[in-house]
Amino acid sequence: MQNQIDLGADAAGKSVTLDVEELLATRLLVQGNSGSGKSHLLRRLLEKSAGIVQQIVIDPEGDFVSLAEAFGHVVIDGAAYSDTEVARLAARAREHRASVVLALDGLEIDNQMRCAAVFLSALFDAPDKHWYPALVIVDEAQLFAPSASGDVSDEARRSSLAAMTNLMCRGRKRGLAGIIATQRLAKLAKNVAAEASNFLMGRTFLDIDMIRAADLLGMERRQAEQIRDLERGHFVGLGPAISRRPVTVRVGDVQTRAKSTVAGLTPPPLATGEDMASLLHAPPEVPPAQAELWSAAAPNRATAAALQEHIADQTAPTPGYPEVTLSGDECASVMREVLDEMSGEDGSTFLPSATLFQDFTVRCRMRGLKDHGLDAAQFRKSFAQSLAGVTLDDPHGQDARLLALAETIPEELLTPFLAIGKAAIDGRPCPDDEALAILYGTRSVGRARRMLEHLEKTDLVVVRTDYAGRRAVAIPQLNLATALA
Numbered sequence: 001m002q003n004q005i006d007l008g009a010d011a012a013g014k015s016v017t018l019d020v021e022e023l024l025a026t027r028l029l030v031q032g033n034s035g036s037g038k039s040h041l042l043r044r045l046l047e048k049s050a051g052i053v054q055q056i057v058i059d060p061e062g063d064f065v066s067l068a069e070a071f072g073h074v075v076i077d078g079a080a081y082s083d084t085e086v087a088r089l090a091a092r093a094r095e096h097r098a099s100v101v102l103a104l105d106g107l108e109i110d111n112q113m114r115c116a117a118v119f120l121s122a123l124f125d126a127p128d129k130h131w132y133p134a135l136v137i138v139d140e141a142q143l144f145a146p147s148a149s150g151d152v153s154d155e156a157r158r159s160s161l162a163a164m165t166n167l168m169c170r171g172r173k174r175g176l177a178g179i180i181a182t183q184r185l186a187k188l189a190k191n192v193a194a195e196a197s198n199f200l201m202g203r204t205f206l207d208i209d210m211i212r213a214a215d216l217l218g219m220e221r222r223q224a225e226q227i228r229d230l231e232r233g234h235f236v237g238l239g240p241a242i243s244r245r246p247v248t249v250r251v252g253d254v255q256t257r258a259k260s261t262v263a264g265l266t267p268p269p270l271a272t273g274e275d276m277a278s279l280l281h282a283p284p285e286v287p288p289a290q291a292e293l294w295s296a297a298a299p300n301r302a303t304a305a306a307l308q309e310h311i312a313d314q315t316a317p318t319p320g321y322p323e324v325t326l327s328g329d330e331c332a333s334v335m336r337e338v339l340d341e342m343s344g345e346d347g348s349t350f351l352p353s354a355t356l357f358q359d360f361t362v363r364c365r366m367r368g369l370k371d372h373g374l375d376a377a378q379f380r381k382s383f384a385q386s387l388a389g390v391t392l393d394d395p396h397g398q399d400a401r402l403l404a405l406a407e408t409i410p411e412e413l414l415t416p417f418l419a420i421g422k423a424a425i426d427g428r429p430c431p432d433d434e435a436l437a438i439l440y441g442t443r444s445v446g447r448a449r450r451m452l453e454h455l456e457k458t459d460l461v462v463v464r465t466d467y468a469g470r471r472a473v474a475i476p477q478l479n480l481a482t483a484l485a
Contacts, residue, residue, distance in 0.1 A: 003019060003020045003021040003052060004017045004018070004019055004020070005017060005018050005020060005045070005048035005049050005052070006048060006252060007041075007044060007045070007048075007237070007242075007249050007251060007252065008044070008249045008250045008251040008252040009249065009250055009252070010247055010248055010249055010250075011248050016237065016242070016243070016247060016249040017242075018045070018241055018242055019240075019241045019242075020049050020052050020053055020135075020241075022240050022241040023135070023177055023179075023198060023241040024053070024133050024135075024172075024175070024177040025172060025177070026177075026196075026197035026198055026239060026240050026241055027168060027172070027177055027178045027179070027180075027195060027196045027197060027198065028177075028178075028179045028180070028196055028198040028199070028200065028239070028241070029180055029181075029182075029193055029196035029198070029199050029200075030042065030179070030180070030181040030182070030199075030200045030201075030202070030235075031181070031182055031183075031185050031199075031200075031201050031202060031204065032181075032183065032201070032202025032203055032204065032235070033183055033202070033203055033204055033206075034183055035203075035232060036202035036203040036204075036230070036232060036233075037202060037203075037232050037233035037234070037235075037251060038181050038183070038202055039063055039139065039181075039258060040233060040251055040254060041181075041200060041202070041233075041235060041251045042064075042137060042139060042179070042181055043064065043067075043254045043256060043258070044251050044252055044253075044254050045137075045179070046064070046067060046071075046135075046137065047067075047070075047071065047254055047255055047256065049135065050067075050071040050099070053133055053134065053135055054097045054098070054099050054132060054133065054134040054135070055073070055099040055100075055134065055135050055137065056093065056099070056100055056102070056123065056134055056135070056136045056137070057073070057100070057101040057102065057137045057139070058102050058104070058116050058119070058120070058136070058137065058138040058139065058144070059101050059102060059103050059104060059105070059139055060104045060105065060112055060116075060139060060140045060143055061105050061139070061140070061258075062103045062104075062105035062106075063139070063258035064101050064103075064137075064139070064258070065101055065103050066256040066257060066258065067099075067101060067256055068101065069256075070255055070256050071099070071256075072099065073099045073100060073101050074093070074098050074099070074100045074101070075100070075101050075103055076089055076100055076101065076102045076103065077103050077106060078102055078103060078104045078106065078107055078111075078112070078115040078116075078119075079104075079106030079107050079111075080106075082355075082358075082359070082362075083114070083115075083118045083351070083352075083355040083358075084351060084355055084356075084359045086102075086115055086118050086119050086122070087118050087119070087121070087122040087347065087350075087351055087355075088122075088345075088347065089119075090118075090119045090120075090122035090123050090126075091122050091123075091126055091130075091346065091347050093123070094122075094123055094126040094130045094131075094132065094134070095126070095130045097132050097134075102115070102116070102119055104116065109143065109151075109152055110152050110153055110156045111156075112143065112144075113143070113144055113152060113156040113157065113159070113160035114156050114159065114160070116138075116144050116160055116163065117144075117156075117159040117160040117162070117163040118159075118355075120136070120163035120164065120166070120167055121159075121162075121163050121166070121350075122347070122350070123136065123167075123176060124163070124166045124167065124170070124171065124174060124176065125347070125350040125443060126174070127443065128174075128443065131173075131174045131175040132175050133175045133177070134175055134176055134177070135177050135179055136167055136171070136176050136177065136178050136179065137179045137180075137181070138164070138167075138178065138179070138180045138181070139181050140181065140182065140183070141164070141180035141181060141182045141188055141192070142182045142183065142184050142187040142188045144160045144161075144163075144164050145160065145161050145164035145165070145180075145188055145189040145192040146161070146187060146188075146189065147186065147187055147188060147189045147190065148187075161189060161192075164178075164180075164189070164192050165189075165191060165192055168180070168192050168195035168196070169191070169195050178195070178196070180192065180193070180196070184206070185204075186206070196239075197239050197240060197241075198237075198238070198239025198240065198241045198242055199236075199237065199238050199239055200235040200236070200237045200242070200249075201230075201235060201236045201237075202230060202234070202235045203228065203230040203231070203232065203234070204228060230248075231250075233250060233251050234248060234249070234250050234251075235248070235249050235251065236248055236249075237249050331369055331372070331373075334364060334367045334368070334369045334372075335364065335369070335372055335374075335382070336386075337367070338360055338363045338364055338367070339360070339382055339383060339385075339386035340386055341363070342356065342359065342360060342363070342383070342386070343383065343386040343387045348387075349387065349415070349438055349439060349440075349441045350441055353376065353379075353380055354376070356379075356383060357376050357379050357380075360372070360374075360379060360383075377411075380411060380414075381414065384414040384415040384418055385403070385418060387415050387418075387419070387439060388415060388418035388419040388421070388422045388439075389419075389422050390402060390403060390418050390421070390422050398425045398478070398480070399422070399425065401478055402418065402421040402422070402425065402475075402478060403418075405421075405460075405475075405477055405478065406418055406421070408460075409460070412440075412441075413440075413451060413454070413455065415439045415440070416431075416436045416439045416440050416448070416451060416452075417455060417460065417461075419431055419435075419436070419439050420436075420461065420473050420475070420482065421475055421478070421480070423473075423482045423483075424473070424474070424475055424478070424480035424481055424482045425480060427482075427483055428482065428483055429472075429482055429483045429484065429485030430471060430472065430473040430482040430483075430485055432485065433445040433448045433449060434448075436448040436451070436452065452473075459476070460475070460477075461473050461474065461475055461476075462474040462475075462476060466484065470484040470485055471484070471485050472484045472485070
């Protein structure tokens, strides 16, 4: 059948297949020590299913970028983009059903976790019309869903773990099938691993990992020795997409190779010790860029004051290109332009406020505004006003009264409340549940309805529905109401 892919052969030489359609509903966990053939297995799975389903690979080592040439995957270098750009690339990958490889090998582990969290969250938050089936393969999953805190920051660990939990626990309804691979089961968060119903267990030596793998496979602990004795490239598979009983599979060949693959042993060159020493100690062929680093004398260390002056000289305006000075009105105009531009972009309400604030600052600087004068809290209010279309052109008008009332609103409810108020001022219908959910930063219309109920319980709005099911929302303190929708 078209949805069956060949993983390899069992001990009797019979083909072992994996049902991709079943995999989309039940997810997969791959475990094996370094050198067990785990990456080879993932590559076999990716190559065989490339023409069946969209594939999204989170690749911390850059091993799967070779899929681009053979199978047309788009390689996204995580080190080359900002958080905002990474989120947009993820959203477009879902929209256009593009198979992509997010290569994170150019980043430190903290930034790897942050980048993967932004990318996975954007996949998860895609609009429901883009919920196409996709395999999401996360290699070295213990890095992104650690069972305990390590040397990384708490912020990076929490965001990455939340994104991985969403993928494995709630991704199925959004078409996302998580395939996670790890070297150490003991280091992988249990709530992430527990959501997989299919398992492929490779060679494991540590007792704690071996026992946990045996438990997942339903084996008795005395049978766990079987996992330790597996050869390279051999896995024990179990699950509705593979087999109802544990089956040993020898993974078949692949077409592509990882960049880090070393083909066999390479003998050292035939040279005497003296020849090799002369090669190592030979002077550089060209003069180095910083000759003082190669001199025998230690370079003079600059003082902090001198270093600050040097940095100031480097950042001073270039002669002939004087620094642009904007008037107060021009600054306000630039800020409104940037806010309107950002609020008009799809998915902006789903990005973290810190990411949006950084993006806002950069865009202002690109337009010649070095200091916009807003702190993070003021920016969030201004961004909410821009999303709702509220202005302060008339300090005594209805918009100003709405903003004054909104001072009592919790920050997370500000944008939908202002949108309802602006619709009432303009005499338009109240935004529907889906539009309110997006303004609220979610895809759940249930959360949007609960948000509206909360506003009503706090006496900020009154919701009325007629017998035809049309809804109007009134704001008693402003003596305004939206039109029936």
